Amino acid sequence: NQLFKIDGLKASVEGKEILKGINLEMNGGEIHAIMGPNGTGKSTLASAIMGHPKYEVTEGAAYLEGENVFDMEVDERARAGLFLAMQYPSEITGVTNADFLRSAINARRGEGNEISLIKFIRQMEGSMGKLEMDPQFMHRYLNEGFSGGEKKRNEILQMAMLDPKVCILDEIDSGLDIDALKIVANGVNEMRNDERSFLIITHYQRLLNYIKPDFVHVMMQGRIVKSGGPELAQRLEEEGYDWIKEELGIEH
Numbered sequence: 001n002q003l004f005k006i007d008g009l010k011a012s013v014e015g016k017e018i019l020k021g022i023n024l025e026m027n028g029g030e031i032h033a034i035m036g037p038n039g040t041g042k043s044t045l046a047s048a049i050m051g052h053p054k055y056e057v058t059e060g061a062a063y064l065e066g067e068n069v070f071d072m073e074v075d076e077r078a079r080a081g082l083f084l085a086m087q088y089p090s091e092i093t094g095v096t097n098a099d100f101l102r103s104a105i106n107a108r109r110g111e112g113n114e115i116s117l118i119k120f121i122r123q124m125e126g127s128m129g130k131l132e133m134d135p136q137f138m139h140r141y142l143n144e145g146f147s148g149g150e151k152k153r154n155e156i157l158q159m160a161m162l163d164p165k166v167c168i169l170d171e172i173d174s175g176l177d178i179d180a181l182k183i184v185a186n187g188v189n190e191m192r193n194d195e196r197s198f199l200i201i202t203h204y205q206r207l208l209n210y211i212k213p214d215f216v217h218v219m220m221q222g223r224i225v226k227s228g229g230p231e232l233a234q235r236l237e238e239e240g241y242d243w244i245k246e247e248l249g250i251e252h
């Protein structure tokens with residue numbers, strides 16, 4: 001059952017083409033990893049799909065259960081079940097974590113189907129417990145003064161509570177020590193099911209020791225240049241990216 005499909009996606013930032021035709025298909029239950037050198041367009045891919053205004057989609061489509069997300073308003077994409085854990089989550093002063101999450105959940109559930117306050121608090125406490133987050137984070141302003149690792153954990157908290165269909169995690173491992181990495185990976189693994197798929201963007205193979213991907217894709221210069229299984233990530237860890245560049249005849 002195909003859940004998500006990226007079809008010939010091209011996108012530009014400030015008139016410069018960054019994504020040069022991305023194709024990717026994900027079925028329910030699958031975990032796909034995207035690896036690649038810095039500056040290759042991984043975050044651009046995530047932002048373009050979510051509808052960040054800086055990124056202009058110039059060609060192609062992305063289908064969530066057959067619906068082109070580029071025909072949807074940005075908030076509709078989240079409602080339809082797309083979720084992005086950002087590489088650099090933004091701080092929002094004046095909005096508490098709990099307020100933010102509750103309105104995000106209610107937007108996803110739709111009018112007339114709002115979550116009760118009691119149920120929300122119970123869920124939030126449960127999810128925070130699993131992620132070993134201090135309860136005070138419920139009432140802190142969103143990401144304000146959070147450490148890098150706390151922001152990442154908070155992104156996973158949002159994901160767990162929003163119950164999305166397609167989860168895109170952009171360098172969720174950066175800034176996490178090994179214990180936090182295990183907790184975050186555990187949170188992801190608990191969410192695995194046949195109706196959900198994950199796109200895990202990472203620089204390092206390490207994360208993939210804890211979240212076992214079904215497919216690994218290598219992105220370079222705005223294209224997916226190689227796909228394989230988990231063994232591909234292992235080889236990248238051992239040998240870096242040069243052998244792929246050589247295979248492709250890319251200058252380095």
Ligand code: ADP
Nearest residue numbers: 013014018037038039040041042043044045054
């Ligand atoms: P990655 O996530 O693979 O490290 P990015 O998608 O962040 O790569 O960046 C790809 C390229 O697009 C880089 O050359 C980067 O400088 C450029 N870029 C990305 N976002 C912006 C932006 N908001 N403004 C200007 N240039 C950008």
Ligand code: MG
Nearest residue numbers: 037038039043
């Ligand atoms: Mg980067």
Ligand code: MG
Nearest residue numbers: 042043044087
């Ligand atoms: Mg990035």
